[in-house]
Amino acid sequence: MTETRAEAPRTPQPVMGLYDTMMWQTIRDGALQLQHCESCGTTLYPPAPVCPHCLSDKLEWRAVSGRGTVLSWVVFHKSYLDAYPAPYNVIAVRLDEGAVIVSNLEPPLPDAGSWIGRKVKMIYKTMPDGLVLPKFVLDTDGGA
Ligand SMILES: [Zn+2]
Structure with a gap:
């Protein structure tokens, strides 16, 4: 230990x-x-x-389809957990099925403007310690 x-x-x-x-x-x-x-x-x-x-x-x-729309977002400029060094983002996504999931948007990030309303799709990211987390990327082939 x-x-x-x-x-x-x-x-x-x-x-x-x-x-x-x-x-x-x-x-x-x-x-x-x-x-x-x-x-x-x-x-x-x-x-x-x-x-x-x-x-x-x-x-x-x-x-679930894994596709959804960003409801809200924030970029933290202070680290609270060692596993999430600043800057990092948190997004709330409404899945096409209606459920709302809080997660992170993986790069590439939008270069300007609000992220609200952006189409996203779920990916499965294996963290350095092996835990698999659902994350999101911009859905560039899902329309504007
Ligand atoms: Zn019911």
Whole structure:
């Protein structure tokens, strides 16, 4: 426990709730699945025992397209975690399926203006310590 390491900082690990294991397995497999409510069509994120919209428990895991739109963004110029040296960004993305995911936009970044409304697509990035995280890149072939 006291060995000295010159490795990359450890990525903060997911906090596993009761319903998160399946989702993180699909992330490791490179094809995110989220629960889909069979009753009202809501796509759930985070995973839950029932639909937060209609309370149905008729939920089915389905692959998401990975495509979405930036709802909000910020660039941090101060480091808070060793694994995320400044400057780094955080984006909120509304997936085409409706769920909102908070993640990071990988380079190349937009060179000017607001990122809100930009089309993005999900990629799966293996962090230096092996953890796979869903990230986003600009969707240059998905229209303006
Ligand atoms: Zn529902």
